[in-house]
Amino acid sequence: MTRCPAASRTGDRGARVGAVTRTTESLTPELYEYLVAQGAPLDDVLADLVEETARLFPASKGMQIGPEQGTFTTLLTRISGARSAVEIGTFTGYSSICLARGLPEDGTLLALDVSDEWTSVARRYWERAGVSDKVELRLGPALESLRALPAEPRFDLAFIDADKEGYIGYWEELVPRMRPGGILLADNTLSHGRVVDASETSDHVQGIRDFNAHLVADDRVTQVLLPIGDGLTLARKK
Numbered sequence: 001m002t003r004c005p006a007a008s009r010t011g012d013r014g015a016r017v018g019a020v021t022r023t024t025e026s027l028t029p030e031l032y033e034y035l036v037a038q039g040a041p042l043d044d045v046l047a048d049l050v051e052e053t054a055r056l057f058p059a060s061k062g063m064q065i066g067p068e069q070g071t072f073t074t075l076l077t078r079i080s081g082a083r084s085a086v087e088i089g090t091f092t093g094y095s096s097i098c099l100a101r102g103l104p105e106d107g108t109l110l111a112l113d114v115s116d117e118w119t120s121v122a123r124r125y126w127e128r129a130g131v132s133d134k135v136e137l138r139l140g141p142a143l144e145s146l147r148a149l150p151a152e153p154r155f156d157l158a159f160i161d162a163d164k165e166g167y168i169g170y171w172e173e174l175v176p177r178m179r180p181g182g183i184l185l186a187d188n189t190l191s192h193g194r195v196v197d198a199s200e201t202s203d204h205v206q207g208i209r210d211f212n213a214h215l216v217a218d219d220r221v222t223q224v225l226l227p228i229g230d231g232l233t234l235a236r237k238k
């Protein structure tokens with residue numbers, strides 16, 4: 001693999017220090033299976049949702065967040081005390097259920113997506129999970145839905161998991177609408193390792209590289225890229 005120069009442009013000193021301290025473990029399939037088994041067990045609702053999604057939409061394999069990421073999302077939502085959350089990219093509802101479960105009874109999740117077909121599955125599973133009262137779905141391009149919201153801070157937590165070329169646009173609409181101390185999560189920020197492969201020139205990988213560099217330069221937040229799933233960036237608005 002030819003190493004992508006963009007990878008060494010950002011966070012240079014931290015990367016050099018990281019190379020001589022302790023690095024994150026590489027996960028073999030066996031180690032990943034072990035890791036998942038040490039987390040909270042998957043309940044019937046989420047297990048059925050994964051199976052039904054695979055059956056209905058086989059071409060969309062890999063769209064849902066993984067079980068450890070789901071549990072992490074629920075825990076983080078709960079630990080943070082978030083009451084108002086927004087999700088960009090709902091698909092069939094896995095991550096939205098994980099977010100909604102972390103919210104209090106009177107908490108709200110605004111779920112944004114373009115697909116009526118995919119989110120119709122989500123609606124059924126929100127009912128089954130007992131979270132449908134917390135979730136409001138808005139269909140349409142997420143950038144337009146975000147721009148139509150009042151400009152003042154209202155969200156405690158945001159989760160971005162839609163088209164990768166759109167991440168910077170979502171970020172710029174979200175940050176001003178986050179309360180101080182609010183948490184932003186962005187999924188797929190390692191692009192299966194392709195972010196550091198210079199031969200990888202697709203728009204979605206370049207979208208993620210640009211997004212990651214955008215965050216490094218953004219002093220409104222403190223952020224870390226976690227090696228969970230396909231890379232999960234966790235940021236806190238100052």
Ligand SMILES: C[S@@+](CC[C@H](N)C(=O)[O-])C[C@H]1O[C@@H](n2cnc3c(N)ncnc32)[C@H](O)[C@@H]1O
Nearest residue numbers: 064065089091094095113114141142161162163
């Ligand atoms: C990777 S999937 C989300 C998976 C979901 N978070 C989960 O865990 O099940 C990406 C979703 O983003 C949606 N999407 C793509 N482009 C979009 C856009 N411009 N506006 C809103 N949603 C979009 C797709 O319809 C799809 O449902």
